[in-house]
Amino acid sequence: MSGSLESHKEKILVVDDEASIRRILETRLSMIGYEVVTAADGEEAISMFHQEAPDLVVLDVMMPKLDGYGVCQELRKESDIPIIMLTALGDVADRITGLELGADDYVVKPFSPKELEARIRSVLRRFERNGASGIPSSGVIHVSNIRIDTNKRQVYKGDERIRLTGMEFSLLELLVGKSGDAFSRSDILQEVWGYTPERHVDTRVVDVHISRLRAKLEEDPSNPELILTARGTGYLFQRIVEPGEEV
Structure with a gap:
């Protein structure tokens, strides 16, 4: 576009x-x-x-x-x-x-x-590239059997291309760009959907999109290992450890 x-x-x-x-x-x-x-x-x-x-x-x-x-x-x-x-x-x-x-x-x-x-x-x-911080210059992130190409806005699970909507990809890109950091639902609504804090928006918009991402990316969506719930806060993507980085 x-x-x-x-x-x-x-x-x-x-x-x-x-x-x-x-x-x-x-x-x-x-x-x-x-x-x-x-x-x-x-x-x-x-x-x-x-x-x-x-x-x-x-x-x-x-x-x-x-x-x-x-x-x-x-x-x-x-x-x-x-x-x-x-x-x-x-x-x-x-x-x-x-x-x-x-x-x-x-x-x-x-x-x-x-x-x-x-x-x-x-x-x-959202269909424009976000350029989220924490994304490598190559634009490609590997975690578990998931490959995320932020330049092409494509996601692969193994060799299978996983179709994501624009909002799903933008949400994933936000979480992956700061993996290990928790985002509140309000933060996500503002960053991904552009809703200002004073707008009273049903936060289940976020919950439903998280559920959709888990269904597409997780081996067991009911026990997620990639997209985690931060109790009392919101959601985070599991911390991505770069090669040579100490855990």
Whole structure:
């Protein structure tokens, strides 16, 4: 993906069965430099995804033919494209389910267009290289049977490529960059999602992404050896000992 809207118009696919929301978001996002395509239901969303190759999907949960969960599942089978879910006010189950299925973030309806614009910018930024401290100049980290290439944003478990979403990779990169150091959920929300401390965000966003990473990387996700829980604090990646370094 390009790092600037000037050199490349990033394309947003907006999926919502309410025509008024599609129209408002298409107008607002176009005004700030994005190319916008829309879909009115889940089946059309999948068709438009293949036809238009968007850079990010804004996806409503409740839709006819195929709901947002179904669309998210289908897209995750073949792509790590950023997905922001639009969920109902107060429906915590909607948010958690969407995150568990692979969404990167969510915005609660009713929402202000400015809030969604901010979330889009933040999520797209995660697809740029973070340049986290503690990453070797080669950009490649080996731990156990896991190989993490931060330049290519790719992860391998043995010889198998493990598909991570942009947010999953950014979270992993943050933890690995300071392996052995614990990060609070609030720190992670700020560093990875760009949420400022004064924002009251459900910290289960972090918990769900940690669970997804463990499921993909750990031999036994219920007894993790790589991504550890810091009791009373948050999470950390096991300390990586460099060759020749004393433990």
